[in-house]
Amino acid sequence: MPGITRKRTRIQAENENRIVSTSLDVFSSYGYRGSTVDQIAEAAGMSKANVLYYFKSKNDIYLAVLEDTLENWLNPLTELDAEGDPLLEIQTYIHAKLKLSRTSPAASRLFANEILQGAPMIGPYLKTDLKEMVDGKIAILKKWMQQGEIKTFEPIHLLFMIWSTTQHYADFAIQIAALDSSPKTKLHKDAEMFIDTVLLEGLKGPNYSGAFGQQ
Amino acid sequence: MPGITRKRTRIQAENENRIVSTSLDVFSSYGYRGSTVDQIAEAAGMSKANVLYYFKSKNDIYLAVLEDTLENWLNPLTELDAEGDPLLEIQTYIHAKLKLSRTSPAASRLFANEILQGAPMIGPYLKTDLKEMVDGKIAILKKWMQQGEIKTFEPIHLLFMIWSTTQHYADFAIQIAALDSSPKTKLHKDAEMFIDTVLLEGLKGPNYSGAFGQQ
């Protein structure tokens, strides 16, 4: 049994990685309920029985995929630095999230699916670890507001706007493709320009004086 | 057979309505694949066989629910008026979408699920009817840009930002609840204030002179 053995063999490592990485595509496309172990097995190029030799249930595969993706997906927010220039920090965060949306749309859709279905797996994580990190970042935003660097508002809504706006390009890619035929590089460049222009300009507070110059 | 008879009887009308309206909750909570006819039957308070007497398949129920919801959900955009004050028109649209997100979160989630799964049902609609409407509204935004009423950018991204930001409060309600414990009325009021403050301010163009006054 792979789980109990002291050392992971070469084949174990290879196959577990293969299952997890190909499962991301499957789960993100069809959701948990909509994905079958047969689909995963075919995507990974092995038999269903073999998939279930490495992960004892479909749910275990799903958990492994979530864990594998979660850190990467939420990482950029940790970089938001209280000591940096406020608007530049926010812009950097936005760009990082936009880039993730472009390079890892499947990860975004995996989470969107999970949350839409009521976050049955990551619900507890949201209320503890994620909330803790978010609370820390909210404190930073509040400080910037008090310093007059950005406008004053309930800070969590800025995070919601950044998350929703950037993730939209991954989660609703099908709708976007139906409405806009421009190539993806142009689309994402335009998106970045729009968000920079509007959001960052709209955030500037009374005492703002930073890398963007006063207008 | 209910579909063929010339007149819909009272009972037919009642039951079909009941099935469609209770199915919205089911489909929006679990997605198409995750919902079962048994769940729908239980939610509607009748036997599965009876549900399938009124709709010949699960897919037909889903289509009826989508059709029933689609119009309502996309309606506010039609109101965006080329002759109105630009920022006021946009603000009105944002408020209408926020209100829908608050009063009909299930509708929002139904579409989010459908789009996430690749829009298998409404894909064609997106490329024709919706695109046509959106193109018309883009033309209005371009006019406002040329008049200097709002900043210049690729206009479709404003729609994307409004859609994503407002729908986020319905689609990601679970995550929001995990991160923010304030009552829903406060949450939505704060959201509206934030979006008004930041987005509308960020949109103002060089020649702007409207209901909001010059700052």
Add this chain to the structure above:
DNA sequence: CAAAATGTTGACCAGTTGGTCAAAATACGA
């Protein structure tokens, strides 16, 4: 190289699911 450990899979199983059908129950018009 041989035996022990690990890896692989077809066949199979039980539970679920979408959908059918005949028969019973109810509503309704004359």
Add this chain to the structure above:
DNA sequence: TCGTATTTTGACCAACTGGTCAACATTTTG
């Protein structure tokens, strides 16, 4: 009230799904 049309449902079916298992294949190791 009675006969016809509509409504309702329990029993049933075939396809699908997650998961098991014994037998076979390959890799690793002494």
